[in-house]
Amino acid sequence: MKFVDNDPKSLKNTVAIFDISKSDDFSGFAKWEISSYVALKKNLSKQEIEFLESQNEEIPDILTFENLASLSVKDGITNKKREFGVEALMALKGDVDNMGQFIRHSGVTESFAKYNFFSRMVDYFFSVYVPYLMENRYPNTYTVFAGGDDLFILGAWDEVLDLSTEVREKFMKFAKGSPLSFSVGLSMTKPNKPVKFIAHIAEEFLEYSKELEGKDALTIFKERVKWSDYLDDLGLYDTLQDMENSLKDGIPTAFLYRLLEFCEMSKKVKQDGDVKSTIWKSKLAYSYRRNLENKLSKELEKDFLATIDEMIEKYPSETKIVLSKFIYKQRRS
Known part of the structure; x- marks a missing residue:
């Protein structure tokens, strides 16, 4: 694992750190890249910091869920005041559809090499590419976990909703020509709710999406629909x-x-x-x-x-x- 943050303060509660990325002792061994994203104070604009301070919010180095919720609908913030837009947290739980069926009926299990390549590419999409999207396009979000063929993300509600749409779009391109698709459950809450509660609601919504015939579905605002129908809103x-x-x-x-x-x-x-x-x-x-x-x-x-x-x-x-x-x-x- 490679840690790029060398600030000693950020490591004060760390038990041990091992960087094997360039170690000769591990030469020739397969290394699995691990990535995640958390919203950081240092990435906030001056206007965002001033707004949070005007709300009397504490702003630690890693933003709190309250901070993330407050930064929802940033277009609605003017001169340290919110003119419009609801402040809320949104949880996203997503999972690849038809994975078992695809593995059984495709050629990925013909050899260990094929299966290993397939599983690593799927994992790379969620554990590396999705955090990359978050960091560059949806900064007020937080990775709870992302890897394998699923993910759990929290953040400003509007950014999480837009992120879920882009992840689904990019995954469908990634999996083009296969029966794989991507379903999600999205739960909108106040930031003071326990994470366990938020995760439970999002998981229920995800399971509800997975029950829809053919899947490739999302459940949000207590409604379950196909992605294609939601995206085709006729303008x-x-x-x-x-x-x-x-x-x-x-x-x-x-x-x-x-x-x-x-x-x-x-x-x-x-x-x-x-x-x-x-x-x-x-x-x-x-x-x-x-x-x-x-x-x-x-x-x-x-x-x-x-x-x-x-x-x-x-x-x-x-x-x-x-x-x-x-x-x-x-x-x-």
Whole structure:
């Protein structure tokens, strides 16, 4: 193992350290690279430090879960104050799908060399490449474990959600041509919850994702969907953002929560055949007229009404996830 931090203070509780990376005694032996990432104070910007200090938070060398939660939705922080965005921690538990089936029916077990190469490459993806992504693109995150074919990560909720999306995208490219896919469970909590509790909820969500036929799924905000359906939101999130930017006071929060109610009504129609719940379409038209009529450009209004109607009708669970993400990112303080 190679330790690159030579600060004696960071080693005060260390029992023993062995660096065998360049030792002649271990020449010729296979060495397994181990990597992880933790959010560090030294990587914070001046503005981030000033904001945390304004919240009277202690800022140790390794950031606390409270620090990470406070740094959620960084765009919402201006002049040491939070203007918008929810502060929360998110736990990500992820696992490769169909691994056993792939090993049994592929050629990776034809020889030890093939199997060793395959297992090391999968492990490298999670134990080295994922921490690399975290350090360079999602700095307010924390590796609990990452290796083998699974991972457990904590951090600022919006960064963890975006990280999970990129990890899945990169893994599908990595495993292209195989039946392997990647499922996750994502749990959003306050930072004062015990890690054991947070991990338990995320694990339950992951197991729920793994029960979906064909897998390649995510569970978040108590909704389970296929990755492909979640990512294909017909431009809804971008349309909501355009609406938010074009309105002086933003989209009325009450209207957004009504949209969540319509998603639940649409689910009742799809899953239970509840005819009474089909009234959500009329309620949508009325709620829009009451809150937003004549406040948007004709083009934006047309795009929104067409998109939201189709998304709620065909993909109510996916729409609920997109709306929840938008609400948590834009909620005013």
